[in-house]
Amino acid sequence: MSEKKLFTLAELAEHNHKKSLYVSIKGKVYDVTKFIDEHPGGEEVLLDEGGSDATEAFEDVGHSDEAHDLLKTYEIGELKDGPPIPSQKSQPSYPKPQPAETSK
Ligand code: HEM
Numbered sequence: 001m002s003e004k005k006l007f008t009l010a011e012l013a014e015h016n017h018k019k020s021l022y023v024s025i026k027g028k029v030y031d032v033t034k035f036i037d038e039h040p041g042g043e044e045v046l047l048d049e050g051g052s053d054a055t056e057a058f059e060d061v062g063h064s065d066e067a068h069d070l071l072k073t074y075e076i077g078e079l080k081d082g083p084p085i086p087s088q089k090s091q092p093s094y095p096k097p098q099p100a101e102t103s104k
Pocket residue numbers: 023030032039040041042045046049054057058061062063064065066067068070071
């Protein structure tokens with residue numbers, strides 16, 4: 001029995017640095033702190049996405065099955081409010097997460 005912790009976006013956002021790095025992908029929350037140095041795509045992208053919803057970034061890369069499997073080992077919980085990026089389903093309106101950065 002694995003207990004799932006529920007995270008708010010605010011809690012997730014606190015883990016956006018090298019000492020504690022969480023990302024959310026499709027509503028699940030992953031602690032990738034130990035993976036930062038191992039990520040074949042480099043630490044920068046992970047640090048960039050840390051503390052936020054990385055679904056799009058993760059999917060855009062077209063990660064392999066192996067990468068998806070790896071994800072499971074880092075799973076620590078779920079987002080309280082579900083995935084912040086709605087799929088096709090119509091959703092009750094709630095604020096979208098704001099991208100932290102302005103255009104470069
Ligand atoms: C958070 C969980 C993540 C895991 C477990 C993960 C895992 C992996 C793995 C195993 C690879 C090797 C290629 C493959 O098997 O597909 C890879 C490559 C890569 N990842 Fe990630 N990744 C994660 C997140 C991200 C994010 C958020 C980005 C953001 C853009 C990213 C960008 C990349 C890129 C660009 C490569 C290609 C590297 C290359 O072949 O030069 N990854 N990742």
